[in-house]
Amino acid sequence: MSSSRGRAARLGRSVLDWLEERTSIVSMAEHFLYEPVPSRGRWLYTLGSATLFLITLQFLTGILLLFYYVPTTDHAWDSIYYVMSEVYFGKLIRGIHFWSANALIVVIGLHMMRTFLSGAYKRPREMNWVVGVFLIFIVTFLAFTGYGLRWDQEGFWAWEVGVMIASYTPLVGDWVVSFLLGGDTMGPASLSRLFAIHVWLLPALLAPLIGVHLFLLRKHGEFGSEFEYSERLAKLRERRRIEGSLEEEEE
Numbered sequence: 001m002s003s004s005r006g007r008a009a010r011l012g013r014s015v016l017d018w019l020e021e022r023t024s025i026v027s028m029a030e031h032f033l034y035e036p037v038p039s040r041g042r043w044l045y046t047l048g049s050a051t052l053f054l055i056t057l058q059f060l061t062g063i064l065l066l067f068y069y070v071p072t073t074d075h076a077w078d079s080i081y082y083v084m085s086e087v088y089f090g091k092l093i094r095g096i097h098f099w100s101a102n103a104l105i106v107v108i109g110l111h112m113m114r115t116f117l118s119g120a121y122k123r124p125r126e127m128n129w130v131v132g133v134f135l136i137f138i139v140t141f142l143a144f145t146g147y148g149l150r151w152d153q154e155g156f157w158a159w160e161v162g163v164m165i166a167s168y169t170p171l172v173g174d175w176v177v178s179f180l181l182g183g184d185t186m187g188p189a190s191l192s193r194l195f196a197i198h199v200w201l202l203p204a205l206l207a208p209l210i211g212v213h214l215f216l217l218r219k220h221g222e223f224g225s226e227f228e229y230s231e232r233l234a235k236l237r238e239r240r241r242i243e244g245s246l247e248e249e250e251e
Contacts (some may be wrong), residue, residue, distance in 0.1 A: 030215075035222055044118075045222060049112035054104040055139070055210070061097035061202070069149070076151035083166050101143050107137055115220035120222075128216040131209055138206050145198035151191060159194065160186055 020026040043044045070079040083090035112132060115121060121129035136156060148159035163180050180197075182189025 002007070031218070036216060044114045047107055047114055048217075051104065051108045051111050052210070052214075053083045054107060055206070056099050058097065058104065060062055061093050062199070063085060064093050066199065071149070073151060073191055076149065076191060101146060104139060105143055108139055112136055114164075125216070125220050128220070131213045131216065131226070135206065135213060136208050138202055138209070142198060142202050142206070145194055145202070148192075148194050149198060156186065159190070168193055 016026055065083065068079055068083045070076060080094070083094055083230065090175045094136060115132065144162060147156045163177055166180065168177055182193045
């Protein structure tokens with residue numbers, strides 16, 4: 001048994017070495033996954049990874065639900081009921097999609113709060129903060145549009161009220177209503193727009209912004225990391241040394 005495990009381990013290492021030599025995938029994965037964080041409050045720095053995990057979970061379960069969901073006013077709720085009652089593991093998959101969406105809103109809010117309270121939005125991370133703000137708006141809109149896709153009484157009227165709120169947008173309110181409803185009133189075109197926004201438009205905006213967010217994070221590192229404090233202290237000591245030498249020369 002132990003010899004079989006040893007052979008499997010050696011085979012695994014050989015495959016990884018082969019891939020690393022030709023693609024550098026192992027070193028890239030290490031660079032992507034490992035990031036130094038401050039020792040104080042280190043668990044708070046996992047909120048970003050938890051957010052990414054929940055978004056990935058949303059993508060995966062959403063793709064599975066797409067195999068059965070029918071975006072028509074006559075069959076939208078019936079297709080969801082079919083997933084819940086007839087499809088193998090359908091109730092589990094939809095439950096994961098629903099509850100992870102709720103958890104995502106909470107976790108991304110906590111992640112943004114931690115970023116604000118720790119001052120991680122300051123120079124040179126201003127752009128990453130801006131990207132994060134766009135991401136939280138997109139995620140919130142994704143949750144809202146997903147709520148309407150059920151096309152039951154709650155989803156229907158939630159979308160109706162949301163569109164009416166959007167109608168008060170200065171200058172472009174009427175255009176926004178026409179775009180979201182696909183006409184003057186709620187109907188089949190509204191559900192088609194809702195489906196296209198939730199499944200295609202918003203994910204197409206979300207994915208590249210997540211890539212930019214991660215790139216900027218890796219470029220500047222986590223705020224408050226040990227290496228950042230060391231660098232700042234070194235610069236402060238050097239500046240004080242120069243100021244002290246200048247004062248001595250003046251005397």
